[in-house]
Amino acid sequence: MKRTLREVADHLGAVLIGEGQAEVTGVASIHSAKAGDLVFVEEKKNLDLALSSGATAVIAGDFSGNDIRLKPLLLTAQPRLAFARAAAWLLSEDSCSVTGIHPSAQVHRSANLHKSVVVEEQVVIRENVTIAENSWIGVGCVIGAGTKIGRDCRIYPRVIIYPGAVLGDRVIVHAGVVLGSDGFGYVRDSKASRYEKFPQIGRLEIEDDVEIGANSTVDRGALDVTRIRRGTKIDNLVHVGHNVDIGEDVVIAAQTGVSGSAVVENQVVIGGQVGIADHVRIEAGAILGAQSGIPSKKVIRGKGVVFWGTPARPIKEYLRDLATLARITKRSEDE
Amino acid sequence: MKRTLREVADHLGAVLIGEGQAEVTGVASIHSAKAGDLVFVEEKKNLDLALSSGATAVIAGDFSGNDIRLKPLLLTAQPRLAFARAAAWLLSEDSCSVTGIHPSAQVHRSANLHKSVVVEEQVVIRENVTIAENSWIGVGCVIGAGTKIGRDCRIYPRVIIYPGAVLGDRVIVHAGVVLGSDGFGYVRDSKASRYEKFPQIGRLEIEDDVEIGANSTVDRGALDVTRIRRGTKIDNLVHVGHNVDIGEDVVIAAQTGVSGSAVVENQVVIGGQVGIADHVRIEAGAILGAQSGIPSKKVIRGKGVVFWGTPARPIKEYLRDLATLARITKRSEDE
């Protein structure tokens, strides 16, 4: 989409310094920018580099001053955020290859799809599914019976949704994700020493503005519900077990696992490869360092506190323990 | 499926306390139960809660006594197990959307499928595949040449089986699983410092009653066989390497990895994100705590012993080491 700098400034609520009639069509890094691109700088020391790049204009912070520069500036308090919004706006037309329902898709006659929904090749949509306006279902997705998908969702190719899941609006699910699969629950017959399947018949609810990375898996509840709340972002290859409740605006990096019945409260930040055992509670705003491990039933408390290690403890303690160990080792070698 | 309490009691071998003619159709948690549901309690302290729930009847233990209560009771030595069995029985009709072989499936003429097999949309079945009675192959699975699948299996959508795998009866494979892929084996040409592929042409055998979670991967043997034995349960996103031999009734939680040629004996319990290196042997009945790591070629021995940490050691040692460290740190801070 082509927009003048004046239009972009208005859209972002930014202050335009310089001429506003030049047109931009996309965004880029400073190193790769060419005419038609916007770039951004967050620190004054990078401004000159941005000004000498191939970009048409620079989104920058108040540190830039109001002088006319080599290129037009768009001044804003949060340049990175403005850049992200400019990108979303300029690239919003980036289009599907297919419109409407592809003839190779199989949509059950009881399904209720808004007429603006795009359904790509080979998608299978079962009984009583509903999908709201402007949602896009990529090639080969399987949408189980009774699933509800909100508006403006993007479901990338080969996503499998087991029956009965509920997705809010603007949910993004990347390729290969499995939603609503059976949780890992068995009962051991103490006489036969064999495992039998505990019923995995609950629901999965994913609220608005959640994004889930490629090949992640989210199990439905055993008897009740697994829930991922508004605005939470989940990276690739993450596992979310049955009955888990993940709060709002939580961030979970790749390959982390959240075991059954764990609770992760709002605005928690979780690094990669973290392991959260069953029935754990991570209270609001805590930060779990990469690879840390939270044993079964523990409560982690501390807004803004970073935890690390297995079992996870405040990072200060963890680093102090490591330092102690190094010191003793050294001392015993010196003896 | 609708059954009277009397029928359920007979099916479970439970003692019915109260009237037997009420009908049930499903199971639920105590919190969500409604008329027609069964619930269960394992501890006496929860019995009153169950009796005041919306459920039609309660599966409970001997602790309940023989008095007539507000609701009918089904008494049994293992209430959780009885509940699981009741669920399996009542919900067994939960039906496929499709019967027979969907016209969009591609089944090679040399494949031999029992007439009761269900093959959903877009499944591809290659040469000489055999599938026994009542198995269900979900949307878009690819079943490689020569694969044998037993009876009553459930292969969920988009499972990929490389050629030549053998699956027993009642095997459940969740969506997105890859079975029989090439193992990770290379030979380094010491002159060129480059890796060349070591042949990955062995087999994969999965025995009866195994369940494998969503998006897990199991490699075939390099030259011989990878084997998962009867009754083993594997969670989501687990990796099983080539030539691995996993025993009977083993439980493996999510995101664990079992490297090439490792042996896991019967009734081992493995937590989430555990790493088992190549040529390790985990002897029968050992328990590996979440995130523990077993270095190459180690043997872990101890029925019922919990191991933890990397390298894994008996949990008592691991916790003692952590306590020692904390004590020393504290002492050195006090000095």
Added chain:
Amino acid sequence: MKRTLREVADHLGAVLIGEGQAEVTGVASIHSAKAGDLVFVEEKKNLDLALSSGATAVIAGDFSGNDIRLKPLLLTAQPRLAFARAAAWLLSEDSCSVTGIHPSAQVHRSANLHKSVVVEEQVVIRENVTIAENSWIGVGCVIGAGTKIGRDCRIYPRVIIYPGAVLGDRVIVHAGVVLGSDGFGYVRDSKASRYEKFPQIGRLEIEDDVEIGANSTVDRGALDVTRIRRGTKIDNLVHVGHNVDIGEDVVIAAQTGVSGSAVVENQVVIGGQVGIADHVRIEAGAILGAQSGIPSKKVIRGKGVVFWGTPARPIKEYLRDLATLARITKRSEDE
């Protein structure tokens, strides 16, 4: 493919000891070998076992001497490598079930596929894709617009390639892999405490001779490029984040994660479940033990040095720390 031992010896540049007219068709382990198979031994102590196996001939090292034995020998300096090459040669005809473009595949008219390319059932190939000679695209792959795939590639079933990726020659991508998905990048609106998507619009470039294991995920660059260089081998369920640069002839075992903007230089060896945080640099030839963790922005340096633990340190230090701890624990128990 059937070849005489003389032909195999010529192909491998091996010295044939014994008769050359016998024919072989495959390879096997010593335990499972039968007539027509080649086996190999790397150590003299295993030679007798190989000679008494069912194999037709044995690939062995110089240690075997030049005497005529029970079976013909193929002598070479690197027997395992020769065995791998013999396997690749003998089994190279192992054929696709389908030739040409299957009628159920959807190939955009602007795509440019060499006439030797095999496209299996239900593949979807978008605008302006190019695929060079002899490449094979398995069932149900989705190849996004503008993707370039070199010659002799094997793309296994259900691989999803987001638009714009570039793959070199002889690249092998196993089932379920997702290439070019959006990286995990958000901007937090400091006023609303909500995350917004940072643009993920860069490229993914995978060079010649790379192999990627089942269900792994590789994100494209945010604004620039994610790159995996020549000859690198990646196991199952590995995550590679946006803007990562992985060098040549790197080996990465299963379930490892490489976070955004990390650099892994040539010939690094990475164990399973390793976590590499963002902006880390692993310098050429370093070796990272399984489950080790490299914190954000760290540099790991040391050709041939093994690092272990979280945070990773040279394995000597890690083991010394563990030994110190055990000693102190013991001493304090003795007191």
